[in-house]
Each structure stands twice: as C-alpha cells, then as structure tokens.
Amino acid sequence: MTGSFDVTRYSRAAGEICRAGQFLYQRGWSPATSSNYSSRVSDRHVAITVSGRRKGQLTGADIMVVDLDGSPVQSDCRPSAETLLHTVIYRDRPDIGAVLHTHSVKATVLSRLVAEGEAVVLEDYELQKAFAGVDTHEGRVTVPVFANTQDMTSLAADTSRWLADNPGQPGYLIRGHGLYTWGRDMPECLRHVEAFEFLFECELETMRVRG
Amino acid sequence: MTGSFDVTRYSRAAGEICRAGQFLYQRGWSPATSSNYSSRVSDRHVAITVSGRRKGQLTGADIMVVDLDGSPVQSDCRPSAETLLHTVIYRDRPDIGAVLHTHSVKATVLSRLVAEGEAVVLEDYELQKAFAGVDTHEGRVTVPVFANTQDMTSLAADTSRWLADNPGQPGYLIRGHGLYTWGRDMPECLRHVEAFEFLFECELETMRVRG
Amino acid sequence: MTGSFDVTRYSRAAGEICRAGQFLYQRGWSPATSSNYSSRVSDRHVAITVSGRRKGQLTGADIMVVDLDGSPVQSDCRPSAETLLHTVIYRDRPDIGAVLHTHSVKATVLSRLVAEGEAVVLEDYELQKAFAGVDTHEGRVTVPVFANTQDMTSLAADTSRWLADNPGQPGYLIRGHGLYTWGRDMPECLRHVEAFEFLFECELETMRVRG
Amino acid sequence: MTGSFDVTRYSRAAGEICRAGQFLYQRGWSPATSSNYSSRVSDRHVAITVSGRRKGQLTGADIMVVDLDGSPVQSDCRPSAETLLHTVIYRDRPDIGAVLHTHSVKATVLSRLVAEGEAVVLEDYELQKAFAGVDTHEGRVTVPVFANTQDMTSLAADTSRWLADNPGQPGYLIRGHGLYTWGRDMPECLRHVEAFEFLFECELETMRVRG
Numbered sequence: 001m002t003g004s005f006d007v008t009r010y011s012r013a014a015g016e017i018c019r020a021g022q023f024l025y026q027r028g029w030s031p032a033t034s035s036n037y038s039s040r041v042s043d044r045h046v047a048i049t050v051s052g053r054r055k056g057q058l059t060g061a062d063i064m065v066v067d068l069d070g071s072p073v074q075s076d077c078r079p080s081a082e083t084l085l086h087t088v089i090y091r092d093r094p095d096i097g098a099v100l101h102t103h104s105v106k107a108t109v110l111s112r113l114v115a116e117g118e119a120v121v122l123e124d125y126e127l128q129k130a131f132a133g134v135d136t137h138e139g140r141v142t143v144p145v146f147a148n149t150q151d152m153t154s155l156a157a158d159t160s161r162w163l164a165d166n167p168g169q170p171g172y173l174i175r176g177h178g179l180y181t182w183g184r185d186m187p188e189c190l191r192h193v194e195a196f197e198f199l200f201e202c203e204l205e206t207m208r209v210r211g
Numbered sequence: 212m213t214g215s216f217d218v219t220r221y222s223r224a225a226g227e228i229c230r231a232g233q234f235l236y237q238r239g240w241s242p243a244t245s246s247n248y249s250s251r252v253s254d255r256h257v258a259i260t261v262s263g264r265r266k267g268q269l270t271g272a273d274i275m276v277v278d279l280d281g282s283p284v285q286s287d288c289r290p291s292a293e294t295l296l297h298t299v300i301y302r303d304r305p306d307i308g309a310v311l312h313t314h315s316v317k318a319t320v321l322s323r324l325v326a327e328g329e330a331v332v333l334e335d336y337e338l339q340k341a342f343a344g345v346d347t348h349e350g351r352v353t354v355p356v357f358a359n360t361q362d363m364t365s366l367a368a369d370t371s372r373w374l375a376d377n378p379g380q381p382g383y384l385i386r387g388h389g390l391y392t393w394g395r396d397m398p399e400c401l402r403h404v405e406a407f408e409f410l411f412e413c414e415l416e417t418m419r420v421r422g
Numbered sequence: 423m424t425g426s427f428d429v430t431r432y433s434r435a436a437g438e439i440c441r442a443g444q445f446l447y448q449r450g451w452s453p454a455t456s457s458n459y460s461s462r463v464s465d466r467h468v469a470i471t472v473s474g475r476r477k478g479q480l481t482g483a484d485i486m487v488v489d490l491d492g493s494p495v496q497s498d499c500r501p502s503a504e505t506l507l508h509t510v511i512y513r514d515r516p517d518i519g520a521v522l523h524t525h526s527v528k529a530t531v532l533s534r535l536v537a538e539g540e541a542v543v544l545e546d547y548e549l550q551k552a553f554a555g556v557d558t559h560e561g562r563v564t565v566p567v568f569a570n571t572q573d574m575t576s577l578a579a580d581t582s583r584w585l586a587d588n589p590g591q592p593g594y595l596i597r598g599h600g601l602y603t604w605g606r607d608m609p610e611c612l613r614h615v616e617a618f619e620f621l622f623e624c625e626l627e628t629m630r631v632r633g
Numbered sequence: 634m635t636g637s638f639d640v641t642r643y644s645r646a647a648g649e650i651c652r653a654g655q656f657l658y659q660r661g662w663s664p665a666t667s668s669n670y671s672s673r674v675s676d677r678h679v680a681i682t683v684s685g686r687r688k689g690q691l692t693g694a695d696i697m698v699v700d701l702d703g704s705p706v707q708s709d710c711r712p713s714a715e716t717l718l719h720t721v722i723y724r725d726r727p728d729i730g731a732v733l734h735t736h737s738v739k740a741t742v743l744s745r746l747v748a749e750g751e752a753v754v755l756e757d758y759e760l761q762k763a764f765a766g767v768d769t770h771e772g773r774v775t776v777p778v779f780a781n782t783q784d785m786t787s788l789a790a791d792t793s794r795w796l797a798d799n800p801g802q803p804g805y806l807i808r809g810h811g812l813y814t815w816g817r818d819m820p821e822c823l824r825h826v827e828a829f830e831f832l833f834e835c836e837l838e839t840m841r842v843r844g
Contacts, residue, residue, distance in 0.1 A: 054402075108338070125530065126599035137570055194454040245759070546809045548809055616664045620665070630841050
C-alpha cells in the first residue's frame with residue numbers, strides 16, 4: 001500500500017540525518033536524547049530518527065523509514081513519539097525535503113516567556129534573509145507557540161492547520177519544548193535552524209537588558 | 212571482610228569514569244580539580260576518582276576502589292573527600308550503577324539563589340523526560356538544596372534520609388557547591404547531568420529576564 | 423580598463439579569506455550564510471566572497487575578484503550584495519588591505535539597543551590597545567550605527583563620508599545587521615574583529631547587570 | 634651581573650608558557666594579542682612572553698628571558714609592557730614559580746562594576762578550595778581592584794605593597810583590564826585562573842539575576 005522506495009536515496013537521507021545530529025548536538029541544540037530529525041525519501045516515505053537515541057552519535061542503526069501516516073516501513077524499530085509532527089509537513093508540503101526538531105535552551109526559555117496566544121515576532125534583523133524566500137530585513141517572521149502536549153494526533157492537526165494558513169513561515173515553537181523548522185533540502189533546513197537560534201538568542205539578550 | 216571483586220569490571224568502570232571526565236570537563240561542568248565520579252564494580256565495591264585530580268585528563272592512575280563505607284580497597288591512594296556521599300547511594304540503592312558530582316557555574320549560582328529550605332522545582336519542560344522513569348512534561352522534578360559543609364558524615368546521613376523519602380527523584384544540589392545525580396549505569400547518569408544542566412540554565416535564563 | 427592583477431597575490435588573498443571564514447564561523451560570528459570578507463589584490467582589485475556561501479566552509483570556489491566599483495573581473499559569479507561597502511574602503515583608504523563584515527549576536531543586539539543617532543562609545547578598556555595605532559586605554563573608540571537598508575549605493579556613500587571624517591576609527595555597525603572593520607592586512611583585521619566582539623560583549627554584559 | 638641560567642629549565646618554562654597560551658586563548662581568556670605569561674627559570678631569571686604576540690599560537694620565538702628588574706637577558710626582543718608586574722612577584726615571593734595575566738570578558742566587566750576602593754569578595758563557594766592553601770568554603774578570598782594605568786613602575790610598587798600585606802591572597806584585578814594570579818608552578822597557576830574565571834562568572838551571573 002505504501003509502495004517501495006529507492007534504497008540509495010534512503011542511504012543518502014540517513015547520512016544527512018547523522019551529520020545533522022553531530023552538528024546540532026555540538027552546538028548544544030539537541031541535549032541528552034532529545035530532538036528528532038527527518039529527510040524525505042520519496043513522495044510517500046520519510047527517513048526519521050528512532051526514538052530515544054543520542055543525537056550527537058547517530059549511525060545508520062538509529063534511522064528508520066515511516067510512511068506519511070507515521071507507520072514504520074520495513075522496520076521493527078519504534079519511531080520518535082513526535083513522528084506525526086514530521087509527517088504532516090511532508091504530506092501537506094510536497095516541496096519540503098527535510099524537517100528538524102531541536103531543543104535549545106534559548107528556544108525553550110523564549111517559548112515559555114511568550115504570553116499564551118502570542119507569537120515570537122522577528123523583525124528588522126538582517127539575518128531574516130537566511131530564511132528561504134526572504135530577501136530583505138523589512139519583512140516580519142511570525143513564530144507561533146503551540147501549547148505542549150503528549151497527544152501528538154491533536155498537535156499534528158493544529159500544526160497542519162497553521163501550515164495551511166501560513167505557507168510562507170519557516171517554523172514554529174512548542175512551549176517548554178523546542179523548535180520545528182523545515183526546508184527544501186537538509187542544507188536549507190540546517191540554515192533555518194541556525195537563523196532561528198541566532199534570532200532567539202538576540203531576542204532573549206534584548207529582553208535581558210530591557211528587563 | 213569486604214571480599215574481592217572482578218578486575219575486568221573494575222577496568223571497565225575506570226574507563227567509563229575517565230571518558231565521563233573528558234566530556235564533563237570539556238562542557239565546563241568540572242573546572243580545575245573539582246568534581247568526583249564513581250561507578251559500581253560489585254555489590255560491595257565502587258570505583259571512584261582519587262582526591263584532587265584534574266577531571267579532563269583522568270587515566271587509570273586517577274581511579275581507585277572503595278567499599279561501601281568509603282574505605283580504600285587494594286589501594287594506598289586517598290579517595291575524594293566526598294566519597295561517603297557516593298557510597299550511601301550505592302548502599303541504599305542497589306539499582307544504581309553510577310554517580311556523578313559536577314560543579315557548573317549554573318548549578319552553583321542557582322543553588323545560592325534559592326532561599327534556605329526551598330528546592331529548585333522543574334516543571335512543564337519537555338526535557339524532564341530525559342530523567343529515568345519520566346514520560347511526560349506534566350510531572351515535577353524537585354531538587355533539594357542541602358547546606359554546604361565539610362562534615363561529610365553528617366551530610367551523607369542527610370542525603371541518605373532524603374533518598375529514602377524521595378526514591379523517584381534523580382538528583383540534589385549542595386549550596387554554592389554543585390550537583391549530585393545517579394543512574395542505572397554511566398550513560399543514564401550522564402544523560403541526567405546533561406538534562407539537569409540544560410534545565411538549570413533555562414531556570415537562570417528565565418530569572419535573568421524576569422528579574 | 424581595470425587592468426590585470428597578479429594571480430599569486432589573488433591566490434594568497436583567497437586563502438586568507440577561507441581561513442578567516444573558518445575562524446569567524448567557529449566563533450559564532452558568521453552564522454548561516456551571513457557575512458562577507460575581502461582582501462586587497464592590487465590598487466584596483468579586491469578578492470571577495472561570492473554571494474550566499476556558508477562562511478565556515480569556504481574554498482577557492484567561493485571567492486572572486488571585483489574592481490573598486492564592485493564589478494566582477496574575470497568571473498561569472500555574483501559578488502555579495504554588500505560589495506560596495508567593501509570597495510569604498512579600498513578606494514578611499516590605500517593603506518587598507520582587508521575588510522571583514524561579521525554578524526554576531528552581540529553586535530546585532532547592541533546595534534539595536536543604541537538610540538537612533540547615537541554611537542557605541544568604548545572607553546577605559548585596556549583592550550582598546552588591540553586597535554591599530556592605539557597605545558593607551560585612555561582614548562575613546564566611537565562606533566557609529568548606520569540605519570540598515572537594502573540600498574547599498576546610498577549606504578556606501580554614507581560610510582565613505584564617515585570614513586573621510588573619522589580616519590582613525592576602526593569600524594562601524596549597521597543596525598540589526600552587523601560589524602564592518604578593516605586593517606592593514608588580514609591578521610590586523612582579524613585582531614580588530616576579536617577586539618570589537620570582546621568589547622561589545624563587555625558592554626552588553628554591563629547593561630545586563632546595570633539594567 | 635644577573636649571572637647565568639640553566640637552558641634546559643628555560644626550555645621547559647618556555648614550553649609551559651606556550652601550552653598555557655593555547656589553553657587560555659581557547660577558553661576566550663586571552664583575546665587578540667592581549668595577556669602575558671611568565672615562568673621562573675632561576676632565582677634571578679624569568680621566561681616571559683614577548684610584547685604583542687597572539688597568545689593562542691605561541692612558539693619558542695615568542696618567549697624571552699628577563700631579570701628581576703624586567704631587563705632583557707640574552708635577547709633583543711622587547712618584553713611585555715607589563716613585565717614589571719610579573720617580576721615584582723618573583724622578587725618578593727621566592728616560592729612563586731609562575732604568573733599568568735589574562736583578559737577575560739568576565740574579569741573586565743566585574744572589575745569595572747566594583748565601586749572604587751572596593752574589592753571583589755568571594756565567599757561560600759566550594760570552588761575556593763581550588764586556591765592553594767584553602768581547604769574549606771568557609772574562608773573568604775578578597776580580590777583588590779587596582780586602577781588601570783600605563784605607568785607600570787607605580788603600579789608595580791602598589792601591587793608589591795599589597796602582596797606584602799596579603800601573602801595568602803591568590804590574585805588581583807586591574808580595572809577594565811584583567812586578572813593577575815600566580816602559583817608555585819604552572820599547573821597550580823592555571824588552576825587558579827580556572828577557579829577565578831569560574832567564580833567571576835558566578836558573581837556576574839548572580840548580579841544579573843539580582844540586578
């Protein structure tokens with residue numbers, strides 16, 4: 001039913017995920033066994049991290065395939081608890097090739113400081129140009145903060161609705177939890193993580209001074 | 212009286228401690244010659260760091276064995292002054308295989324900011340799931356802050372009492388001093404250090420902004 | 423019309439730029455694909471980074487030559503959008519051999535906190551002696567903050583005017599964007615970046631405490 | 634008049650200084666060409682860094698010998714401008730084998746925040762035990778802050794007087810400038826730098842939260 005996929009594309013996707021993990025762990029954005037990462041293998045298959053692995057030391061044995069409903073394909077492993085938050089993005093956005101979920105101190109703290117129902121608004125930063133499709137600092141990046149929950153079906157539906165309404169926005173936060181961002185391919189997605197982390201740190205640094 | 216132990220298990224424990232030291236020193240959590248680490252060798256023996264060594268450069272020559280009363284076994288070295296704080300945990304909790312005591316800036320500062328008699332309470336953080344046995348962000352991790360003292364017998368008795376009353380809690384602080392945490396084995400114990408350091412940094416970052 | 427240049431000098435300049443990128447990226451001062459760097463090749467030619475490349479992984483394929491009007495020479499690549507901000511410095515200041523533009527969190531935040539029309543004033547810091555020609559902490563380094571814009575012709579003219587009026591000052595900021603600094607050669611220019619970043623961090627750290 | 638010295642001891646001292654520089658630069662405590670380091674070679678000779686060198690890349694070519702008046706011995710190089718601050722320590726304290734002067738952001742900022750005439754007082758920190766001769770957190774480390782000046786003769790006399798009055802204290806600050814600390818040998822002196830940097834960061838972090 002979910003058909004078959006090209007194993008070489010899978011291998012390449014798995015390799016990208018492992019290297020992304022080394023980078024993101026070293027930066028302190030995926031501590032302990034937190035975070036999960038994925039990369040598209042076909043229009044119906046996604047390579048994703050197995051649940052509970054240390055992200056700085058990923059190997060092929062820590063990656064598996066799921067279909068767009070989040071069910072394992074050719075694997076006995078258990079995918080990340082948050083697999084559905086990845087697969088709705090691949091399902092709703094055929095242009096997206098990679099999704100990264102990270103757990104930095106800055107994203108965690110900022111997401112808890114924002115009042116309920118409000119978003120993190122980034123404006124007048126030159127670095128906004130690092131987001132795909134942005135070519136000036138004069139726009140505005142609006143990052144919603146979803147309430148944290150262990151009910152992934154409901155959260156996946158909420159994020160799917162938001163994606164449909166905000167096709168141009170590059171990421172969202174979950175309160176006390178972390179960042180989700182995506183890109184056409186893994187390099188673009190990693191650039192988005194770097195840009196978000198930079199901008200979150202700028203926002204927090206400003207709040208520290210302004211009180 | 213304390214019997215004998217398997218030297219291969221000792222060797223493995225010593226290796227784990229040395230590698231833990233490299234990791235913890237590099238992260239800045241064991242500066243100068245501070246901190247001490249241990250790993251269980253048998254039901255009556257613990258491998259532990261010798262007093263006063265630089266933790267980023269540990270070798271086999273910096274590790275020794277003590278029994279559960281903290282007395283050296285087959286060694287002329289002097290164990291860490293805080294050995295008793297380790298051995299009460301191994302004595303009271305047969306399920307515990309490793310104990311790490313670290314000295315980070317964040318743990319030190321946070322432990323001094325908390326009012327006397329109060330604890331650091333961690334809640335609504337997704338990363339709480341990094342602690343063994345926790346599978347939701349909806350619980351609460353309560354980290355007591357013991358007063359600092361050079362009288363280890365008395366502090367060991369206090370922590371033993373607290374452990375008995377709070378079997379599910381993964382660590383405690385000593386004021387102006389640092390963190391004690393433990394785990395089934397060294398990887399779990401290191402994951403606990405990472406999680407605590409992340410959460411302490413989140414708490415301090417929040418206090419900085421909120422004032 | 424722009425004449426020819428020595429290819430060995432070009433090669434050396436390109437190598438210096440690549441190594442500078444590794445250093446600056448590792449320090450976190452050139453995140454994502456931000457920043458641009460240049461080094462003089464002749465009295466009429468400048469080696470400069472191609473637009474949009476990751477600065478931590480530069481190779482010869484990411485460097486090109488422009489003339490002092492910012493037009494590509496012997497290249498089909500597109501130079502950085504901010505090339506004119508580099509070339510006016512080489513045109514106005516024959517003594518300058520290297521220009522670095524970086525995007526750190528500290529420079530970004532500080533440039534946004536300074537009131538419009540005001541400058542960042544650095545005084546009573548021993549490290550001011552790291553700037554070329556400064557041999558005491560008793561002077562004053564005044565760093566203007568230009569408004570950010572995507573209109574490079576206009577910004578280049580503004581900075582050129584400021585350079586003429588302030589020949590002794592080693593750098594300027596663009597609001598929400600980053601730092602420009604220069605030096606007789608690449609080592610001096612890198613020393614200026616290090617000194618500015620140190621001093622910006624001191625200023626922010628002070629503002630955090632003083633509120 | 635200043636006699637001769639053992640070249641092998643000189644070589645060893647130079648090697649220790651170079652390795653100390655790599656460590657201190659990597660930690661961010663000796664940015665640009667700031668800082669200077671020394672190690673005793675005999676009762677009348679000191680190995681010290683040549684003026685203006687990058688401290689992260691020191692080689693034998695960046696080290697020279699001075700006598701206890703700060704005059705070069707067997708060398709045409711110019712010693713650090715602050716050489717006298719080192720040599721008074723070796724002259725007044727025959728037990729001292731190494732002196733390190735570092736320039737961290739934390740030491741710089743803290744030294745500027747302390748009111749004139751007041752000292753940085755460190756107490757109730759377990760890490761105070763990292764200082765030679767301290768075996769409890771219950772003591773008090775008092776770090777005076779000297780006014781910055783380019784007049785080294787006068788500053789050397791002031792620090793010499795303070796050393797005589799406070800033989801048990803391990804270091805002092807110069808306002809807006811940095812830390813001086815010393816030890817029986819280079820490992821002890823490096824341990825003191827680490828301990829001071831840790832404690833300065835704790836103090837600043839506390840001030841940030843408490844305002």
